[in-house]
Amino acid sequence: MAESSRTITPVPTVTGLLREIRPWQWYKQGVMFLGIVFSKNLLDLDAWINLLVGVAAFTAIAGAAYIFNDINDLEEDQKHPEKRHRPIASGQVSVPVGAAFGLLLAAIGFGAAYSLGPLFLGVLLAYLSQNVLYSLYLKRIVFVDVLIVAIGFVLRAIAGVVAIDVYLSPWLIVSTFLLALVLALGKRRHELEITTDPGETRRVLGAYSENDVDQLLVMTMSTLLMAYSLYTFFRTNSAMMVTLPLAFFGVFRYHHLVHTTGIAGQPKYLLTDGPSIANLLLWIGLVVAVLYDLPSVAIEVIR
Template identity: 60%
Template sequence: MARVYADQSRLMGTVSGLVKEIRPWQWYKQSILLLGLVFSKSLFDPVAVTNVVLGIVAFCAIAGATYIGNDIADVEEDRNHPRKKHRPIASGQVSIPVAAAFGALLFVGGLTLSWRLGPLFFIVILAYLAQNSLYTAYLKEIVIVDVMVIAIGFVLRAIAGVVAIDVYLSPWLVVCTFLTALMLALGKRRHEMTISDDPAASRAILAEYTEETLDHLLIVVLSALVVSYSLYTFFRGGEWMMVTLPFAFFAVFRYHHLVYTKDLGGNPKFLLGDRPFLVNLVAWGLVVIAILYQDPSQLLETIT
């Protein structure tokens, strides 16, 4: 009987570890696929919504397989990291063969669903996989390139959301997504520099950075982001989209404030736990939807 309980406990530990390995708390990253749905004014199109939801599921599966592959490749490095050493593979909770088999299952399922969403979506998924493979094998060791490649991964998500519903791909969507992701990646690097006495032991590329360098880069990217979003509202979004500028500026400034005062740069998901940031994000989304889906000038004429 004791052996049965031990086997059950081991099985539950493995299942729990596999769930942790696919990082369900990071699935919020796939919400970027919704941008194309919202800004193409397809939010209330059931076919478009269905395709984007399926696209999110496909990306979650592929991302999960990628996380597992990266953790297997980085297992020794993760064991020297103050936080990553507790990951299921690094800690030994999940064996490498079991993790590899589960990752392969997610990989095949994600690719199959991606193909059903169309050749262009499938190509974006392949590009995402290539980007992750290159990052893991080589690009993560090149200073500045490492954070840029991470940002490109988010751009590919945004593009996937667009091709899933076959609408126009705005260059402003690409630029603003890239700069936002780059901002978050730099904030994460800065956090990693500050939490460890020997940052290079947990991530080799950190030996190439200094806190001062990251601070300067972060300011440059923040500035470029607010300028890019402003230009979008001026030249593409229409005059009413300029109403959203205060929300965008507050979000960027609030992030900068949190990075330096509350050290939230290491895990961007904690931004959603910051009430001012979350309220501002929701307000921005509601205002954007109101502007895109109901011409404010017509609304004012109706009211008056």
């Protein structure tokens, strides 16, 4: 009777499927917009259309990857203090329904990707493949687990560039990789703090210690700031150096939050931190002003 009741009340299943594709994680696709900004194509309508199609495709494939991961990690997630509330782990969504929805998302994502050309489709295939390998094996290898997460962000950045067919700067790759690695290490540190038996909730966590992660965080943050500084010095308008204090503040702020709050567990909460939001908006404003030479444009308009 209980089983019958579940089948005639689809609302919990639908809301569960929505939670499975993690709408709160969609901010990660924001990395795809870096290419259109730094290639100076912000006013190109065709580029925007292609980019938005690419973002939709990537979001669908990411949703399929999340579902695959949750099905594969079902037993492990049920022991985790936070992940046990995920729809598949909690039983809100059955495995067959989740699998069918994941296949539908994959079909939609690859269909949209195909419309952007074989290169974009290849990037998306690479992203899905690395997620499958991560779920099946790589997440159990210490250090490799965080590196794979960072590579996922790099593939997003590459996808954003490929979608609009512009030059792929190696500085974009390096900076994206290092920033993502900082966030991944911060998340691992949070997981170590909230679990009494790290190895039980996530096997690889047993190989980490808070001290190790803290040292890796400092190393990666230092390298990130150095890479960004070199980019502003040598690879673009020297006026980009005015953005350095904002870049340093953003990294310093995150380091502070990692050690004083639980914000590292869900990087999306950075979008609720007032100083971080204000700093990000200022950084975006300065970057656009410098790259698009807005002061000169304003002077010409006034004249």
